[in-house]
Amino acid sequence: MKRTKIFKLFKSDAPVDHMLIKGWVRTRRDSKTFSFIELNDGSCLKNIQVIAESLLDNYEEIRNLTTGSAVAVTGALIESQGKGQKWEVRADKVAIISFASESYPLQKKRHSDEFLRTIAHLRPRTNKYGAAFRIRSEVSYAIHQFFREKGFRYLHTPILTGSDCEGAGEMFRVTALDIDDPPKKEGKTDHSQDFFGKVANLTVSGQLSAEMFALALGDVYTFGPTFRAENSNTRRHAAEFWMVEPEMAFCDLEGNMDLGEEIVKHLTRFVMEECGEDMELFAKFVDKALMPRLENIASSEYVRVPYREAVDILVKSGKKFEYPVGFGKDLQTEHERHLTEDHFKKPVIVYDYPKSIKPFYMRVNDDHETVAAMDVLVPGVGEIIGGSQREERLDVLQARMGEFGMPQENYWWYLDTRRFGTVPHSGFGLGFERLLMLMTGVRNIRDVIPFPRTPGNIEF
């Protein structure tokens, strides 16, 4: 007999005479002539209650079932006599697949997030983390669906890169050399003898590759892992995280902002409608204000303010900030929070930043002072999207690279696209984990990624 997943049982509108379920024991309660087993198979949040009667030939063994043990139950789905659940399973047979030893660390009580991080291999067996990672899976699917319906092509950009600068952050070096005794040339490590014949790194962004493909396929997006070797110790940063990066040909900054707003709204609406049961857990136990905030994010029109106006708002707020506000100074977390949480109380898109604080590839505006950059800021999480219109003019791009001291010969392929049919194009990066934090109310990025990588931590 083929096993039925437990989520299907809860959708049933009639009893089922004979079926097979498999899962892990969450708790067990004994009664005089039978035992209640709460069984979970990960297919949904809820456990199914299994009634194992003392007539079963292995009943003594069943009474010894510990939390975490795996069983296969054949029996009937019947209406429950007890309160609290509509359906339960009356077992004809409880086959024990394996016992969990007494040292199983998950108890039937709440654990701290900090403790559960130390057992990241087991935490998806808890209600909260099971829900978080089902939601993560569903939202991933929704991202692909969103882009597919818009005619975007899914692009797989390389994870290993020969670029030493992709415009974002410190990189992890990748080498096949013996790092204890590398070949040397003039006192330095000789990377001409390395696997690729030159220095290689893990990617910090698929953007440059995505630009190449946008200028061929039109609208593309990437969705994959990204690596930053920055010693960031905050609840919003991880050394390995997933990023969604759309890139659109024939698209200016306004179109870019339109897409950013649309995708955040669409995915927020999606998660409210399609992840109901799992989302309820977060609304109930993690963040009581979650649902009203998500409704606000899904339905309100996002404020769009040029950087200059944002600075004015901050100056006129009269609020004392730790960091000074002024043109040419980047917006600090406290400034972003004031804009999105206090002043506007909804998502804010800040655009046209001073060119001095932004990377080489962003398009220089006609004022020669600002670039066509935009950040989407949301309450609670802060910056969730960072993007720009790209500099499509060869001479301006070369000048900018010169200002940054970048060797142009390494980027010959990037510059080629500006030689052969260059067009205005735009794109952005959406932090997938930050999106999940926004949607679930989870405060720490380590709790929405299966095995978090942060400075000093690569267990599992």
Next chain:
RNA sequence: UGGGAAGUGGCUUAAUUGGAAAAGCAAGUGGCUGUUAACCACAAGAUUGCAGGUUCGAGCCCUGCCUUCCCAGCCA
């Protein structure tokens, strides 16, 4: 990387002024019960993160180190 806070049985926490290391939960044993994170009883479980110092006496005070969390920078 800078600033702050914290490390006490498996987990969550308590310990008053520096004076006998407690409780709940889990796990164990026994009992009761169509139960709902059941309930009752019993027993067990601690080198108070590590190393040093002050003191008659340190979980508590001091120094160093390790780890975790929070805030900030870098960013998504």
